[in-house]
Amino acid sequence: MTQLRVGIIGSGGIARGVHIPNYQKIEGVEVVACADAFEETAKSCAEQFGINQWFTDYNEMLREVKLDIVSVCTPNYLHKDPTIAALNAGVHVMCEKPIAMNAQEGREMVEAAKKSGQKLAMGLMTRQQSDVQALKRAIDCGELGEIYFGKCHALRRRGIPGWGVFGEKDKQGGGPLIDIGVHILDTTLYLMGHPKPVAVSGQTYTKFGTRKDVLGLMGQWNTETFTVEDFAVGLIRFDNGATLEIESSFAANIEHDVMDVKLLGDQGGCSLHPLKIYTEKHRTLYDITPVFLPRASSHEQNIKKFVEAIRNGTEVPVPGEQGLMVTEILDALYRSAEEGREVRLDA
Ligand SMILES: NC(=O)c1ccc[n+]([C@@H]2O[C@H](COP(=O)([O-])OP(=O)(O)OC[C@H]3O[C@@H](n4cnc5c(N)ncnc54)[C@H](O)[C@@H]3O)[C@@H](O)[C@H]2O)c1
Incomplete structure (x- = not known):
């Protein structure tokens, strides 16, 4: 089974309540790093979930840690930049909903996923x-x-x-x-x-x-x-x-x-x-x-199916294109x- 290494960008409510615990339930998936703009938040998240490395700059995390998956769990106005940075770093992305602040930002994200060949999935779990x-x-x-x-x-x-x-x-x-x-x-x-x-x-x-x-x-x-x-x-x-x-x-x-x-x-x-x-x-x-x-x-299913899609090379549960249509x-x-x-x- 492919071992997958996960990084988290934005270590607040949805990251702690949904993303991290659901990745940690899946065999062969390890959350290895988390980032947050606030040092205290990044550090306390790492301590809470036993995550080895924490960062206050997600670009540094992307440069220094070998990752397969990133969950983007920042507020809406900070979905586009970290998603594109992670895709360009050769990492699959699960981005929280909505895809971005507006459709123009969403189109740039979908385009970046196509160019990078990485998967872009949405946290639209309902x-x-x-x-x-x-x-x-x-x-x-x-x-x-x-x-x-x-x-x-x-x-x-x-x-x-x-x-x-x-x-x-x-x-x-x-x-x-x-x-x-x-x-x-x-x-x-x-x-x-x-x-x-x-x-x-x-x-x-x-x-x-x-x-x-x-x-x-x-x-x-x-x-x-x-x-x-x-x-x-x-x-x-x-x-x-x-x-x-x-x-x-x-x-x-x-x-x-x-x-x-x-x-x-x-x-x-x-x-x-x-x-x-x-x-x-x-x-x-x-x-x-x-x-x-x-x-x-539904949160657990969404993350489980996302990981399966990466392992099997199949379509993610909610592709970026469908998040963009919304x-x-x-x-x-x-x-x-x-x-x-x-x-x-x-x-
Ligand atoms: N799918 C769902 O049901 C669901 C539920 C709640 C929230 N959400 C989505 O999740 C996203 C986050 O919501 P939340 O409730 O977790 O918010 P939150 O405020 O609890 O967490 C966001 C975190 O991002 C951090 N952050 C801000 N700027 C950053 C930066 N530049 N780099 C790294 N970290 C940064 C903040 O410090 C904060 O800790 C939103 O887009 C929201 O719409 C989805």
Whole structure:
């Protein structure tokens, strides 16, 4: 079995909660180095996980340590540079979501992966959930027929993050669309078979984030530096005639948080969370629900499949190109909201 050496860039929450422990579960994979801009963070991460070397400069790590894989776990505004540096150093990369601040940065990353011959995978793990995988198998077998409409929601009632840079447009790129909307959009595009998006119409609102009188159920955020939307809505048209509606919020006056996909096909429809397929068989209407779905961590599956793809020379679970498609749609939604018109992606 090929032994693989992993380096981490950005040794904060997602690196410690997801990437490092999941690499350490895989036989023959060793996390050998970690980097963080803050010395204390890099050092404490190395101590916590028994990592041999730590750095405050990721370029130094790339120069000094022989690596096969790098996980890029820095904030959004620092996805592009470390990813390209690692690819150019001959290392496969798992980059956290979203691919970058905008599609232009994402295109440069995808191009760098092509040129270097290294794999670029995304930390978009929700499609590894067992209900998504079960639904995908049903869709691939024709259970829904031709899918012509989708609706996806990533909605929080009062969930503006009280930590990190989630409210700062210059560091994050956007609000809930970029933070949680990316997950549900990626899952929906995967289920719909990645039709080509051709036009997008969107609107964004900031109704809660700049107010001091709003309840914070995910900690207290800085209302002074809040420059992103807290609700976004969009309609995406695809080249096969299908349409998709997306809604995403950090805060909204709704009953409860929603993370869901609904699809309409000419043979069946479905809801994702919980999984239910609505169909007609022999002139009778049926609702189909799974009796058992295995419990599996989607983060763990994403990293496991990424490592398998490197070992087997096969496609990574979420290729950079598909992460880029999500961000191209988000860019167009933001542009449409700014300009108050539909934005073509095929022009
Ligand atoms: N897939 C998911 O479900 C998921 C969940 C949470 C976060 N994320 C993504 O992970 C990324 C990081 O989020 P987080 O919650 O771990 O943030 P975090 O702030 O906890 O960690 C980021 C780390 O990067 C470090 N850093 C900043 N500049 C650096 C530099 N130049 N070189 C090296 N390190 C540097 C910071 O010091 C910090 O320790 C974001 O892009 C976020 O969108 C994904």
